[in-house]
Amino acid sequence: MPDHDYDLFVIGAGSGGTRASRVAAAHGARVAVAEEYRVGGTCVIRGCVPKKLLVYGAHFAEDLKDAKRFGWDVPDQCDFSWPTLRDNVLAEVDRINGAYTQTLETHGVEIIPQRATVTGPNTVRLADGTTRTAGRILIAVGAHPAVPECPGHELGITSNEAFHLDAIPKRVLIAGAGYIANEFAGIFHQFGAHVIIMNRTKDILRGYDLAIRDRLLQISMMKGLEFRFDAAFQGIEKDPHGCLTVSMSGHEPVTVDLVMFATGRAPNTSGLGLAEAGVELDDKGAVKVDEHNRSTCSSIFAVGDVTNRIQLTPIAIREGQAFADREFGGKDTVIDYANVPSAVFSHPPLAGVGMTESEAKQKLGSIRVYSSDFRPMKNVLANRDERALYKMVCDGETGRIVGLHMIGPDVPEILQAAAIAVKAGLTKEQFDDTVALHPTMAEELVLMR
Numbered sequence: 001m002p003d004h005d006y007d008l009f010v011i012g013a014g015s016g017g018t019r020a021s022r023v024a025a026a027h028g029a030r031v032a033v034a035e036e037y038r039v040g041g042t043c044v045i046r047g048c049v050p051k052k053l054l055v056y057g058a059h060f061a062e063d064l065k066d067a068k069r070f071g072w073d074v075p076d077q078c079d080f081s082w083p084t085l086r087d088n089v090l091a092e093v094d095r096i097n098g099a100y101t102q103t104l105e106t107h108g109v110e111i112i113p114q115r116a117t118v119t120g121p122n123t124v125r126l127a128d129g130t131t132r133t134a135g136r137i138l139i140a141v142g143a144h145p146a147v148p149e150c151p152g153h154e155l156g157i158t159s160n161e162a163f164h165l166d167a168i169p170k171r172v173l174i175a176g177a178g179y180i181a182n183e184f185a186g187i188f189h190q191f192g193a194h195v196i197i198m199n200r201t202k203d204i205l206r207g208y209d210l211a212i213r214d215r216l217l218q219i220s221m222m223k224g225l226e227f228r229f230d231a232a233f234q235g236i237e238k239d240p241h242g243c244l245t246v247s248m249s250g251h252e253p254v255t256v257d258l259v260m261f262a263t264g265r266a267p268n269t270s271g272l273g274l275a276e277a278g279v280e281l282d283d284k285g286a287v288k289v290d291e292h293n294r295s296t297c298s299s300i301f302a303v304g305d306v307t308n309r310i311q312l313t314p315i316a317i318r319e320g321q322a323f324a325d326r327e328f329g330g331k332d333t334v335i336d337y338a339n340v341p342s343a344v345f346s347h348p349p350l351a352g353v354g355m356t357e358s359e360a361k362q363k364l365g366s367i368r369v370y371s372s373d374f375r376p377m378k379n380v381l382a383n384r385d386e387r388a389l390y391k392m393v394c395d396g397e398t399g400r401i402v403g404l405h406m407i408g409p410d411v412p413e414i415l416q417a418a419a420i421a422v423k424a425g426l427t428k429e430q431f432d433d434t435v436a437l438h439p440t441m442a443e444e445l446v447l448m449r
């Protein structure tokens with residue numbers, strides 16, 4: 001092997017890139033990682049972590065209201081300081097960013113705080129114009145919010161900017177109906193904004209079970225969120241007071257104070273020089289890889305969102321780990337993408353693993369479906385008219401659970417444990433053999449009919 005500057009050059013210090021860098025270095029490789037923004041990547045800096053902290057903050061709006069029914073003397077109108085929450089969240093982000101940086105440094109990874117592009121199978125160019133060579137290059141550059149082309153689109157923001165707002169707007173229009181749209185809809189609503197979700201189709205949260213999505217839609221509408229379905233952007237205009245009027249097909253225009261695009265995320269491959277190095281991209285710009293994350297150029301690999309398979313942090317981390325173990329630790333691991341659990345931290349949250357009812361019907365033919373539709377005890381005392389729904393989809397022949405879908409308080413926490421059983425191939429009978437833990441919401445999992 002020719003003598004390169006490094007054994008591994010990683011582009012992007014996000015979830016996948018930091019894991020791969022650290023593990024490769026621990027296996028003895030000489031590693032450098034280039035990061036053009038901040039170590040930690042989307043998840044830490046402007047994704048999962050700050051988003052979840054805002055979700056916690058938003059939940060207090062309901063908790064404070066409910067507290068009165070539990071005997072607490074809470075004023076009818078509680079003040080909320082967005083700058084306090086925002087600054088505390090950003091300080092926590094700084095802390096984790098520091099911890100990630102330190103971990104890489106203590107493992108001997110060289111952090112290069114610059115943009116890097118690929119110039120050949122073993123070479124990269126840095127923003128300062130210098131070049132580096134490496135035995136292997138790992139593309140872990142993630143994705144960015146895709147914004148629809150329409151007149152005035154530059155007047156809107158994306159989730160990137162949402163964490164830094166000066167104030168919570170009174171009226172917000174969120175474009176898109178995926179998990180980021182629904183999560184921010186809940187956050188803005190709980191902080192007192194009037195929220196309108198606008199979507200190109202009639203669906204929210206495609207990929208999740210229909211009954212669960214319908215329940216979220218129904219609860220969201222009950223709370224006062226508005227929806228505009230089958231609506232395509234025609235344009236956004238700003239008036240002298242800073243208000244934004246959004247024109248859309250099929251509906252009257254709406255005037256709001258903030259437009260947020262949550263209309264999908266596209267791989268960060270533009271201008272990265274990949275084609276020149278023989279790395280093929282798909283029609284969405286994602287790097288094409290094999291089961292070992294190797295691209296069509298044998299020395300260049302890719303992990304995480306840039307491959308546009310399952311855009312979730314634990315997947316990027318797993319792919320980074322498997323790549324480093326295989327290429328530098330002699331350990332051959334192939335990732336199993338079946339039964340990956342996921343959640344939407346909406347208000348209330350929902351979560352799912354495995355096949356939806358309609359997928360299972362299509363794939364298996366014979367299925368059995370069990371469900372529990374109940375009002376959690378805490379909601380009953382709080383006079384909160386929100387029902388939880390748990391649904392179990394089983395193979396009609398074997399009884400094996402092939403899908404579990406839930407909406408209600410704390411379901412992401414409950415589903416993580418239940419997903420182990422689904423992944424292990426357990427049956428409904430085995431769930432029912434387990435004695436209920438009473439009184440909990442999770443006990444519904446072993447009491448379904």
Ligand SMILES: Cc1cc2nc3c(=O)[nH]c(=O)nc-3n(C[C@H](O)[C@H](O)[C@H](O)COP(=O)(O)OP(=O)(O)OC[C@H]3O[C@@H](n4cnc5c(N)ncnc54)[C@H](O)[C@@H]3O)c2cc1C
Binds near residue numbers: 014017304314
């Ligand atoms: C608002 C939001 C909420 C989310 N919530 C969740 C959640 O609850 N759960 C979950 O599992 N996932 C969530 N995600 C998705 C998750 O953040 C991503 O799947 C994950 O971060 C992908 O990791 P990655 O390593 O592929 O890329 P990233 O973490 O995006 O890291 C890529 C890094 O590469 C850097 N970079 C890009 N180009 C270059 C270049 N040319 N040179 C140098 N550096 C470069 C970027 O600055 C970035 O730091 C969320 C995402 C968003 C936007």
